[in-house]
Structure formats: structure tokens, C-alpha cells
Amino acid sequence: MLKLLIVVVLMSYFVSSIGFWVYLFTKKEAGKKLGFSFYGIGFLLQLTYIGMKDIQAKSFAMATERELPFFLAFIIAIVFFGLAWKYKRQLRDFGSLFAPINVFLVALTLPYYQEVTTHYENVWFYAHVILSMASYAFIIAGSVVALVYILTQRDLKRKKLDSFLVSKFSSSLVLLQDVEYKANVVAFVMLSLALIASSIWSSVYVGKHWIWDPKQIALSLLWLYYGFIIHMMVIKHQKGKKASYLTVLGGIFAFIIYWFIRHPSY
Numbered sequence: 001m002l003k004l005l006i007v008v009v010l011m012s013y014f015v016s017s018i019g020f021w022v023y024l025f026t027k028k029e030a031g032k033k034l035g036f037s038f039y040g041i042g043f044l045l046q047l048t049y050i051g052m053k054d055i056q057a058k059s060f061a062m063a064t065e066r067e068l069p070f071f072l073a074f075i076i077a078i079v080f081f082g083l084a085w086k087y088k089r090q091l092r093d094f095g096s097l098f099a100p101i102n103v104f105l106v107a108l109t110l111p112y113y114q115e116v117t118t119h120y121e122n123v124w125f126y127a128h129v130i131l132s133m134a135s136y137a138f139i140i141a142g143s144v145v146a147l148v149y150i151l152t153q154r155d156l157k158r159k160k161l162d163s164f165l166v167s168k169f170s171s172s173l174v175l176l177q178d179v180e181y182k183a184n185v186v187a188f189v190m191l192s193l194a195l196i197a198s199s200i201w202s203s204v205y206v207g208k209h210w211i212w213d214p215k216q217i218a219l220s221l222l223w224l225y226y227g228f229i230i231h232m233m234v235i236k237h238q239k240g241k242k243a244s245y246l247t248v249l250g251g252i253f254a255f256i257i258y259w260f261i262r263h264p265s266y
Helices: 002-026 029-057 068-112 123-157 164-168 173-205 214-234 240-260
Strands: none
Touching: 002 029, 002 068, 029 068, 068 123, 068 173, 123 164, 123 173, 123 240, 173 214, 173 240, 214 240
16 A cells, blocks of 8 residues: 555656656646646645555654655655745746656655655654755755756856746746845754754753764754855855855765765664
8 A cells, every 4th residue: 555655656746757747848837737736746646655654654654765765755845845835837837847756856765765764753853854955955955956056057047048047937037136135044943953853852862962973063064055145145145146056066065965864773
């Protein structure tokens, strides 16, 4: 049952990707409706899967390392729906980028659907996981928007008005910068809360407020980096392409931390 559910979630996001890309090239409302409909179906099925897995594990099952990509896709869906609701028509084109990301992340979970194991049954550890995934989701959103800004701004500067991004994406450069800044701010706040939750968890579970493990150190460095980005944007008034390059670099840093650095077992 769980495997079938993951497959259906995967197919829902895949069909959603097709719908969004059809809309991107044709600008027909049918493509947009197909994209949003199946994106919503995928999200609701993910919510069902998470509930079933939690009941089976009698805890927060998404806190396991192999389930995290699935949970990250779920949070990314929440972020995308939030952006689509706030900015209405202006960011609908970005479904063509967010839906394929979800396809990739959900596909990573498929080999591990039968495993239900939790290592740390502690509310502060669960809070750390949820807040960390939320920060990653906003980092991904900010990085995607920043990359689109960089490439669009480059094409406009070269007067390539028929380029893919200029002709297909309807978001203005000002809007992209606004979304990028807000995504960075929320990512920084979420990282701050995640580190606080981690400190409380380690104090309760291990007996120390700070654990010298690679993951916690890396997340702290990521937190400092995003604090630096916000400082450059707010205090130094850094905008435009330079600010977006900093955001993309932060996304690369977060990618390395997420995929290649692990917590040790305690």
C-alpha cells in the first residue's frame, strides 16, 4: 500500500510537471489547471502517506534519514502553494521548476518505503528536523528564483528578448528580487529555530547543549552565511546580480550539507 502511494505521488508530480511545462510554452489555462490540480493531488497524497507512516511507527516517521527527501518535497509543496497564493499569477510559471524537484525527491524515497525506524523519539529532535527541512525548502526556493533572476537579467542586458526565460517567464526582476530576499529571511529564521531546537534536544538526550558533530557545525556555518547575506542586502543595500550570486552560492552550500554531511549516532 505504501509503495503504491509513493508511486501515485510520484506520478502526480510528474503529470503536474507536464501540465506546467505545457502552460509555459502555450500559455493555455488548461496546462496551468492541470499543473496545479495534480500538484495538489500529490501534496494531499503525501500528507496521507506521512499520516500512515506516523501511525505505523507511532512517532514522527519522517525524521529518519531515508524519509527526509520525501518530507522535504512535502515542505517545498507548501512553500510553492504559499508563493502562488501570495503572488497570484506572477509566480505561476515556477511550477515548471518546483514540480520536477518534487519528482526527484519523491523518487529517492521509493526504495525505502518498507522501513519504519526512528532513532530519537524526542519532540525537540522532531522540531529540529521539521525546522531544518523548512529552511532547506526556502533555501531551494530562494536559489531557484535567484538563478532565474541572474539568467533573465543577463538576457535582458544583452537585449535577447526572445530568450527562453524572458519570453516564457512573466515575473519581473523586481518581483524576483523581492521573493529571493523574503525566502532568504525565512530560511535564516528557520535555521535559527532549528539550531535552538537542536541545542535543547542535545541537552536533554546527550546531556550537552552543543555537540561537536559535523552536521551541527555545518548548519551553524550555513546559518552564519545566511546572516551575512541578509546583512549585505539590508545594511549594505546589496541588490541585483551580486546578491543573487550570494543566494545561489548559499543553495550550493546547503546542497552539500544536506547530501554529504551526516549526524553521527549517539
